[in-house]
Amino acid sequence: MKTKERIISAALLLFNEQGEANVTTNHIAAHLGISPGNLYYHFRNKNDIIHCIFLQYRDHLRNSFTPIKGPASPAVWVHYLDAIFYVMWEFRFFYANLNDILRRDSELHSQYLAVQQELTVNLQLLLRELNRQCVLVIPDNEIDELTEVLKMLVSFWVSYQSAQSLNPQISQSVLYKGVSRILLVLKPYFHPKQGSELTQLMAHYQTLAAKPSDPFHK
Amino acid sequence: MKTKERIISAALLLFNEQGEANVTTNHIAAHLGISPGNLYYHFRNKNDIIHCIFLQYRDHLRNSFTPIKGPASPAVWVHYLDAIFYVMWEFRFFYANLNDILRRDSELHSQYLAVQQELTVNLQLLLRELNRQCVLVIPDNEIDELTEVLKMLVSFWVSYQSAQSLNPQISQSVLYKGVSRILLVLKPYFHPKQGSELTQLMAHYQTLAAKPSDPFHK
Numbered sequence: 001m002k003t004k005e006r007i008i009s010a011a012l013l014l015f016n017e018q019g020e021a022n023v024t025t026n027h028i029a030a031h032l033g034i035s036p037g038n039l040y041y042h043f044r045n046k047n048d049i050i051h052c053i054f055l056q057y058r059d060h061l062r063n064s065f066t067p068i069k070g071p072a073s074p075a076v077w078v079h080y081l082d083a084i085f086y087v088m089w090e091f092r093f094f095y096a097n098l099n100d101i102l103r104r105d106s107e108l109h110s111q112y113l114a115v116q117q118e119l120t121v122n123l124q125l126l127l128r129e130l131n132r133q134c135v136l137v138i139p140d141n142e143i144d145e146l147t148e149v150l151k152m153l154v155s156f157w158v159s160y161q162s163a164q165s166l167n168p169q170i171s172q173s174v175l176y177k178g179v180s181r182i183l184l185v186l187k188p189y190f191h192p193k194q195g196s197e198l199t200q201l202m203a204h205y206q207t208l209a210a211k212p213s214d215p216f217h218k
Numbered sequence: 219m220k221t222k223e224r225i226i227s228a229a230l231l232l233f234n235e236q237g238e239a240n241v242t243t244n245h246i247a248a249h250l251g252i253s254p255g256n257l258y259y260h261f262r263n264k265n266d267i268i269h270c271i272f273l274q275y276r277d278h279l280r281n282s283f284t285p286i287k288g289p290a291s292p293a294v295w296v297h298y299l300d301a302i303f304y305v306m307w308e309f310r311f312f313y314a315n316l317n318d319i320l321r322r323d324s325e326l327h328s329q330y331l332a333v334q335q336e337l338t339v340n341l342q343l344l345l346r347e348l349n350r351q352c353v354l355v356i357p358d359n360e361i362d363e364l365t366e367v368l369k370m371l372v373s374f375w376v377s378y379q380s381a382q383s384l385n386p387q388i389s390q391s392v393l394y395k396g397v398s399r400i401l402l403v404l405k406p407y408f409h410p411k412q413g414s415e416l417t418q419l420m421a422h423y424q425t426l427a428a429k430p431s432d433p434f435h436k
Contacts, residue, residue, distance in 0.1 A: 163317055181367050184367065
């Protein structure tokens with residue numbers, strides 16, 4: 001890995017583990033055993049690094065939430081729900097402090113809004129396609145609002161969980177609980193013929209949510 | 219109004235209008251035309267004032283979300299949904315910065331958790347009662363999780379809206395949109411015989427959400 005990539009990856013690790021506000025560029029350099037000067041050769045400041053991490057976030061959202069092409073199998077559901085888990089886990093420092101990070105960097109905020117807009121369109125297309133395949137039965141005029149509720153659940157699940165405890169630990173099981181809540185909100189819209197599939201999906205994510213936290217396998 | 223009460227009420231007004239982080243005790247004193255010394259006679263610091271505002275928040279939650287005694291009429295729904303709007307509007311500075319405010323004051327955070335626990339129990343009792351009256355049809359084992367989703371929607375609607383715009387304006391119509399989303403999440407659980415009532419309720423809050431913002435009538 002090149003130094004620039006190593007810096008981004010170390011920053012992401014430290015932000016997630018210690019909270020972005022508690023990590024300086026000096027901490028990142030020390031973690032990598034490089035000089036601050038070497039880090040500053042690649043990045044002007046911490047925000048610069050956050051911008052690069054944001055591009056990874058954007059790519060993940062772009063690649064993982066494109067509408068399906070073929071028939072919606074259980075594997076398709078697992079793909080999307082795992083992608084929701086992944087984005088919440090991999091970028092949890094961002095979700096833990098979303099409004100602060102956006103407020104202090106209007107360029108990043110603009111980019112965030114553009115990505116959210118793309119994501120919204122993709123999610124709406126996805127729900128419409130699942131409707132068309134009779135997997136879901138969502139009244140047409142509710143798709144946009146339901147998309148918003150789902151986006152909100154994902155965007156603020158980490159913050160919600162942080163408010164719910166004096167010593168919040170954003171573990172994987174906490175985030176799988178978030179995925180379960182997404183399924184709960186969608187459950188009433190599953191076509192009756194999807195009953196057993198839905199039950200299995202819910203059981204799968206409830207099991208993951210009940211698990212004590214393991215070190216994450218990358 | 220006594221000076222102490224005037225200080226609390228001015229602080230709430232300024233926090234809501236300018237953001238809690240941008241308002242100091244000096245601003246509050248100047249707004250009231252009293253000396254900072256006079257303010258400090260009543261409150262040690264800004265956090266002290268926030269604690270007093272929190273008691274108002276707690277009292278509102280306690281008084282407004284007690285489970286219903288009689289039959290669930292449309293007026294009962296309007297009572298609870300208006301109470302959700304009221305708490306989001308009246309304490310919007312708190313919701314706009316919830317995690318920051320809780321993180322820096324563990325005593326307040328403990329009190330918040332206790333109030334949330336009370337509220338959770340009340341909301342679960344309320345949903346069970348609405349089930350018993352056949353107004354809602356929520357599977358028993360989903361009541362707790364659904365309560366959590368509703369609480370999360372209310373707690374982070376203001377934050378979500380702040381992230382969705384470069385110049386967020388937390389207007390009343392934005393908050394009525396939040397109330398509409400609560401109804402959307404509950405909609406699939408309404409008993410079929412409640413169809414026309416539900417349609418009217420949804421139309422009522424959608425109309426309020428579509429209205430340009432008026433000055434709030436206290």
